[in-house]
């Protein structure tokens with residue numbers, strides 16, 4: 201890439217080793233349960249998050265939707281953080297497809313306070329939708345890659361138990377969370393009934409996510425996956441890359457975190473940029489250009505002309521996501537480009 205690509209870690213390309221593994225993958229019809237490579241991926245993935253069973257799904261969005269469908273009946277209520285991906289970026293599937301009512305609770309940079317969740321869960325009343333599930337996002341995308349610590353995960357679990365709710369984790373970036381917390385992913389996932397994580401983000405697989413939980417939960421979710429048209433046939437071609445993602449690509453996420461930190465610290469030095477460094481905990485860096493008096497889309501367009509791609513959080517917020525295609529030299533180049541754009545607009 202001759203530009204610095206920081207719009208998302210979903211833009212990472214499969215490694216050469218992944219392509220090679222895909223070429224030679226043993227395959228069968230996975231709807232019949234006969235694809236050996238998919239089975240191997242699912243066993244590996246379940247073990248990684250300490251769950252009995254796992255299922256390969258085409259996307260994180262489908263994994264989350266299947267979790268909602270499997271935990272809830274139509275008309276039930278799900279408690280979610282108000283800026284979470286399931287609510288914000290998944291096309292309303294939780295209501296349109298799963299028939300579930302969202303009950304939103306504002307977190308602090310995406311991190312839920314257990315007391316706020318307790319307050320949001322209403323006692324039984326004939327007028328109310330039945331609260332059935334609590335969903336947590338760790339790391340939290342719109343929060344800026346922020347991490348929910350283990351004691352908070354445990355406290356949220358207790359609130360759910362006290363109120364008879366199941367718990368789902370949107371752990372699209374669970375390995376980033378684990379790295380930031382200095383724990384194994386299963387220490388995060390042990391507080392939830394189901395977890396979705398993505399192979400296709402920082403881990404660089406071309407396609408796919410995992411939904412994991414109890415054997416019974418995954419059996420039911422598998423049927424729902426078929427209903428949504430997500431039953432894949434010789435999917436071992438894709439699963440082969442997913443195996444490498446889990447076995448070989450997790451540890452290197454530390455580089456993305458270090459680069460995110462350098463980028464955040466550098467941005468904090470540039471006049472015109474506002475950044476809350478306390479939110480730079482993993483591979484996502486959020487910053488703001490309000491003081492320059494221009495809107496985020498214009499800033500992003502000018503930055504793109506300098507060879508640096510980021511996404512916008514209008515009106516004045518921007519987001520950069522570190523990934524394996526951006527090294528420390530790339531961070532320096534990006535900082536130079538930001539400084540150039542800022543210098544044009546400083547008043």
Ligand SMILES: Cc1ncc(COP(=O)(O)O)c(C=O)c1O
Nearest residue numbers: 259260261262285337341370372
């Ligand atoms: C927190 C979170 N959950 C779920 C998803 C959805 O994943 P996918 O793009 O594979 O549908 C994303 C994607 O960026 C995400 O950031």
